[in-house]
Amino acid sequence: MAIELRILGRHQADEHDVGFSYNGVEFRQDRLVSFLGLNSVDTREFVEQTFACLKALGQTTARMGAYKPRTSPYSFQGMGKECLPWMFELAGKYGIRVVAMEVTREAHVEEVFEALRATGNPTGVMLQIGTRNTQNFELLKAVGRQQEFPILLKRGFGITLDESLMAAEYCASEGNARIVFGLRGMKTNLGDPHRNLVDFAHVPVVHRLTRMPVCVDPSHSVGNREVSPDGIPDVYHAAAQGVIAGANMLLVDVHPVPNKALVDAGQALSLEELPRFLEDVAIARAAFERRRALFAPAP
Ligand code: PEP
Ligand code: MN
Numbered sequence: 001m002a003i004e005l006r007i008l009g010r011h012q013a014d015e016h017d018v019g020f021s022y023n024g025v026e027f028r029q030d031r032l033v034s035f036l037g038l039n040s041v042d043t044r045e046f047v048e049q050t051f052a053c054l055k056a057l058g059q060t061t062a063r064m065g066a067y068k069p070r071t072s073p074y075s076f077q078g079m080g081k082e083c084l085p086w087m088f089e090l091a092g093k094y095g096i097r098v099v100a101m102e103v104t105r106e107a108h109v110e111e112v113f114e115a116l117r118a119t120g121n122p123t124g125v126m127l128q129i130g131t132r133n134t135q136n137f138e139l140l141k142a143v144g145r146q147q148e149f150p151i152l153l154k155r156g157f158g159i160t161l162d163e164s165l166m167a168a169e170y171c172a173s174e175g176n177a178r179i180v181f182g183l184r185g186m187k188t189n190l191g192d193p194h195r196n197l198v199d200f201a202h203v204p205v206v207h208r209l210t211r212m213p214v215c216v217d218p219s220h221s222v223g224n225r226e227v228s229p230d231g232i233p234d235v236y237h238a239a240a241q242g243v244i245a246g247a248n249m250l251l252v253d254v255h256p257v258p259n260k261a262l263v264d265a266g267q268a269l270s271l272e273e274l275p276r277f278l279e280d281v282a283i284a285r286a287a288f289e290r291r292r293a294l295f296a297p298a299p
Helices: 045-058 079-091 108-117 139-147 161-173 201-211 216-224 236-243 272-296
Strands: 020-022 025-027 031-038 061-064 096-100 124-129 149-155 179-183 214-216 249-253
Touching: 025 031, 031 045, 031 096, 031 139, 031 272, 045 061, 045 079, 045 272, 061 079, 061 249, 079 096, 079 108, 108 124, 108 139, 124 139, 139 149, 139 161, 149 161, 161 179, 161 201, 179 201, 201 214, 201 236, 214 236, 216 236, 216 249, 236 249, 236 272
Parallel strands: 031 061, 031 249, 061 096, 096 124, 124 149, 149 179, 179 214, 214 249
Antiparallel strands: 020 025
């Protein structure tokens, strides 16, 4: 039986997407936008170097985590709200219009709102629901109730696609349908030696079942920096696989000194790698557009 996606599903009479524009950035099923940045905010210098590099590369969006849900209570837990004012100011200084960052409870949304207000709204924020919270229904309802920020809902790594789509519908049913659906790989040893089993063949499936733009996160899917004999790192291969399938948003961990990253150091790209990475993404996007043209209905 088909699941009931009253708001986010595709219905006969209503074939347009539920894409949206936020702070000057377009999120739609026919667009692509990249969010490169730190998995977790650490030092001011690293944050500034990253934003400066993104600006030089013409980027106006970034990822920057402040609240980190960690497997071990002894691991670094993220800088929390202390870093928000200076991180937002630096984002604004380098022309970053939207920062994607995870929130793990409702109070974080208020902290983000307050820090933006106190600094004069130098940038915008996309609230990320991490894979560990895809079925935290009270959190889903809370981010769905607020209208200030759009949402990046990551697929649960151990539940079905339908269950994750219903999680997105939870947010929408509370009033906020500005949602990007994120694929980030599934937790199973069958994906070894990747950290997760790459699930980017589901990009067109989510496009077909829903009207949401779709994000892919090759960093968390692959989780390493291995390079194939063709010279192309696995993270780049996975990114290209998502993009050539029509993904609308890319979420990628980068760090000025990757082995100094405090979270997931094993998967971050260096800043020096980014020009060629973005060129590779552009090749995959152009290939997707050619594929789409090949299958377009005759006029
Ligand atoms: C992240 O993007 O920082 C993250 C923790 O991702 P996920 O929830 O997919 O593990
Ligand atoms: Mn992580």
